[in-house]
Amino acid sequence: MAEAYHYPGFVDIELATAYVPPQEFKEAYTLEEALSKGTLFPELYRPYP
Template sequence: MEKEYQAPEYHNEHESYSPRLRLAEAYIPYQRYGRIFNPQEALEKGTLFPELYRPYHKREGV
């Protein structure tokens, strides 16, 4: 049986944090350096690499 995750003790009077919550884990896909956006387009899209561009699409009725 797998042991339940226990976060280390943490206390900061300016922040609230529950020791029972697990911290986030980042996922970063591997990149192949190929085509890149021009500087203006990269600034508008927030990335230099087209493979990493994930536009936000607002759903109707939400």
């Protein structure tokens, strides 16, 4: 469970909660291509225009 922080005027607020959806392993780039593109997974590759 996330740690609660105490601030005057607030009752045990939680700063943030991350949601990371599950990802299936489908395919992967070669080592050289992954280093060049910054990701091992083609589904995550989003080149800047």
